[in-house]
Amino acid sequence: MPELPEVETTKRGVEPYLLNNRITKCWHSGLSLRVPFDSSKFYLIKNDLITGIERIAKYIVLNFESKNRLVIHLGMTGNLRVSKFLKKVKHDHIVMNLENGNYLIYNDPRRFGLVSILANEEQFAMLDNNADDPFSAKMTPKLLLSKIENKNTTIKAILLNNKIISGIGNIYACEVLFRSGISPFTLGKDIDLEQCKKILKNAKKILNSAIKSGGTTLKDYFNAEAKPGYFKIKLKVYDREGEECAACKSLIARSIQNNRSTFHCLNCQN
Structure with missing residues (x-):
């Protein structure tokens, strides 16, 4: 299961390709993840500028200019990759086209992870209920x-x-x-x-x-x-x-x- 270092490594890996970029299209396999992906909310982040990427506990959070967010949890077997070419492989469940021509791809064989789009100030208990991690200045x-x-x-x-x-x-x-x-x-x-x-x-x-x-x-x-x-x-x-x-x-x-x-x-x- 991806733990904090794996999530932080993934976050750092995708960050240069996503920051100050925009997501223009989204494809979903139709298969359910731990929390079903709601493609009807894609309009909340479509063509919106990605202004920041952060890790909160074991979640990767993309912050947009509109203050809306894209939250990703890798679950047991999930992974993110950025590709210059769209070549879907087995267990690819979400593909997002980036304005720079790359693709952000979420792959998850066991489908225990999640990808959720949140509106500005929308609460999400699975993310919000996490305590501070060891790197937080608050965790003394x-x-x-x-x-x-x-x-x-x-x-x-x-x-x-x-x-x-x-x-x-x-x-x-x-x-x-x-x-x-x-x-x-x-x-x-x-x-x-x-x-x-x-x-x-x-x-x-x-x-x-x-x-x-x-x-x-x-x-x-x-x-x-x-x-x-x-x-x-x-x-x-x-x-x-x-x-x-x-x-x-x-x-x-x-x-x-x-x-x-x-x-x-x-x-x-x-």
């Missing part, structure tokens, strides 16, 4: 502590809760907790301020490293230029069950938490 150790100090849920589950902190998916939650020396089974109420500092510091460090590497390729992710990300080779614990810990040579363990795989070092994260 004190704020994180205040959000979790009474939680009886595990810190691993907390890091996956976008209403508490957004942008940290399963892969990076495992890596952040390993780097911070915190057991994934520690309850939120048992986490102190110093540990919150470590979590945010390491989250930013690891996510930045992943962004620079182009994201984490596991099965389905490809960045905007159709090149795979290479951060997987730098993972310390994720998907390394039974291998030696790089820090202490103990074996990496795999556990199941909330139906998700958790990889951790029993020694370093004791």
Whole structure:
């Protein structure tokens, strides 16, 4: 599943081709995505100037001069690409013609993503309900502590809760907790301020490293230029069950938490 680094990499990849450009036409496969694409709203952004592109949590948002927005979520297997030639491939669901002659193409084999057009000031709960991510100046150790100090849920589950902190998916939650020396089974109420500092510091460090590497390729992710990300080779614990810990040579363990795989070092994260 594309996580924050993959989404940020995609956003940076398409941005030069979209900024200060206009979308002139739109084609839809007719197949439903996680949220059905409403092509009848295309008039809201047709021939409108794209004035900005931002990432909010794991969403890519195109802002237009009219203040209308195009919101994209890659879901489990979605990807965006910009092409000079219109050559549709399997699982292409939305194609947008750009004024500069390029095409913005949304491809999604499992169709768990979404592409939604929003009018000025239109609310969209799936986007609006996300908390700040680790890069936000608002997400301080004190704020994180205040959000979790009474939680009886595990810190691993907390890091996956976008209403508490957004942008940290399963892969990076495992890596952040390993780097911070915190057991994934520690309850939120048992986490102190110093540990919150470590979590945010390491989250930013690891996510930045992943962004620079182009994201984490596991099965389905490809960045905007159709090149795979290479951060997987730098993972310390994720998907390394039974291998030696790089820090202490103990074996990496795999556990199941909330139906998700958790990889951790029993020694370093004791």
